Amino acid sequence: MTDVILTSPFFGLTLTAAAWCAGCWLQKKTGLLLCNPLLIAVALIIAVLALLDIPYAAYSAGGDFIKLMLGPVTAVLALNIYNQRAILKEHFLPVLAGCLVGSLTSVGSILALCRLFRVEEALTASLLPKSVTTAIAMGIAESHGGVAGIAAAAVMVAGITGAVFAPLFARVFRITEPVAEGLAIGACSHALGTTRAIEIGSVQGAMSSIAICVCGIITSLLALFL
Amino acid sequence: MNIMAEIAIICGVCLVSEVISALIPAAFPASVIALVLLALLLFAKILKPEHIQRFSAFLVANMAFFFLPSCVGVMEHAPAILRQLAPFLLISFLTTPLVYLATAWAVQWMIRRARRKEGRSRD
Numbered sequence: 001m002t003d004v005i006l007t008s009p010f011f012g013l014t015l016t017a018a019a020w021c022a023g024c025w026l027q028k029k030t031g032l033l034l035c036n037p038l039l040i041a042v043a044l045i046i047a048v049l050a051l052l053d054i055p056y057a058a059y060s061a062g063g064d065f066i067k068l069m070l071g072p073v074t075a076v077l078a079l080n081i082y083n084q085r086a087i088l089k090e091h092f093l094p095v096l097a098g099c100l101v102g103s104l105t106s107v108g109s110i111l112a113l114c115r116l117f118r119v120e121e122a123l124t125a126s127l128l129p130k131s132v133t134t135a136i137a138m139g140i141a142e143s144h145g146g147v148a149g150i151a152a153a154a155v156m157v158a159g160i161t162g163a164v165f166a167p168l169f170a171r172v173f174r175i176t177e178p179v180a181e182g183l184a185i186g187a188c189s190h191a192l193g194t195t196r197a198i199e200i201g202s203v204q205g206a207m208s209s210i211a212i213c214v215c216g217i218i219t220s221l222l223a224l225f226l
Numbered sequence: 227m228n229i230m231a232e233i234a235i236i237c238g239v240c241l242v243s244e245v246i247s248a249l250i251p252a253a254f255p256a257s258v259i260a261l262v263l264l265a266l267l268l269f270a271k272i273l274k275p276e277h278i279q280r281f282s283a284f285l286v287a288n289m290a291f292f293f294l295p296s297c298v299g300v301m302e303h304a305p306a307i308l309r310q311l312a313p314f315l316l317i318s319f320l321t322t323p324l325v326y327l328a329t330a331w332a333v334q335w336m337i338r339r340a341r342r343k344e345g346r347s348r349d
Contacts, residue, residue: 012295020291038290042297049301056302063295069285071240073292075260076282079275082268094336102329109321117313123306127317131325134293139255149299150307150314156297157318162326169323175330177337184330188322191289211329213261220258 006054012062019044036160036192074135081213084206091179095207098180099214102187106131106215107222126150128226129219130158133190136216140223155190162189163196178203186211232281235273239264 023037125146129137141151186208198205243260
């Protein structure tokens with residue numbers, strides 16, 4: 001019977017969906033930002049696999065179906081941009097320049113720090129796209145000899161840092177323009193930071209969504225030259 | 227619009243993007259090409275938002291869920307991360323406020339400069 005369970009794709013699908021629901025439930029109960037559904041669900045799935053000594057391949061038989069949907073998930077961010085085209089048009093140049101500065105700073109500072117700490121090439125390639133949204137970051141990491149999983153982990157760390165500290169950053173760095181604040185949140189902490197930006201204000205939320213897309217595209221282009 | 231038609235449109239865009247990604251010589255993620263392609267179709271009014279509304283809403287509302295298997299995949303690489311845990315965490319934490327600072331200051335400076343120019347031309 002165990003054989004049947006471990007070879008069926010339904011095992012991975014069931015485990016993933018159940019863990020996600022548990023994560024959402026815990027977030028609702030506690031309201032803590034660190035009880036992020038994604039973090040909880042990942043921890044739960046890894047705990048189940050490790051405790052029951054289930055090989056990763058048994059999980060990925062089902063997990064791969066979900067992974068396949070990352071393409072469509074990224075593609076429909078286009079609708080986000082389209083729905084906010086009025087703000088985009090009004091601040092077109094600052095949006096473009098800001099995202100370019102943000103992407104250059106991100107890639108440049110990561111490269112410099114990786115050289116400083118003599119980090120392995122595979123880890124450098126995985127850290128490089130850590131400021132952009134997961135689907136894009138994993139694609140960039142893999143196409144440069146990095147590991148998608150490590151990139152996803154770095155993206156999570158950046159996202160949580162931004163989501164927790166975004167209001168503090170604005171105070172410390174004296175950022176009072178809503179457009180600047182929103183773009184900065186999206187540029188440094190993508191979708192996870194955007195959840196916080198939406199709480200801060202509607203302009204911040206809209207600009208943060210745009211920054212996810214524009215920085216993702218700029219960083220992919222920058223990565224071509226590395 | 228029929229939900230299956232929405233799925234056909236979005237998956238079709240992804241399929242075309244994979245072909246484009248395979249054709250161009252540089253390594254460029256197909257998902258980003260799909261994003262750009264879909265945005266172009268929307269701005270060119272070839273597609274209307276209601277053509278992809280429901281499937282998009284479902285995907286965006288549950289966005290983080292689709293990242294779970296990739297994140298679980300980290301456990302396959304735990305030894306590589308643990309071996310360099312200090313630089314991994316340090317670089318991930320340090321560069322985030324740095325990117326925030328650079329982006330926010332650049333944008334704020336541009337907006338204020340434009341506003342000053344506007345004020346002067348009105349005088």
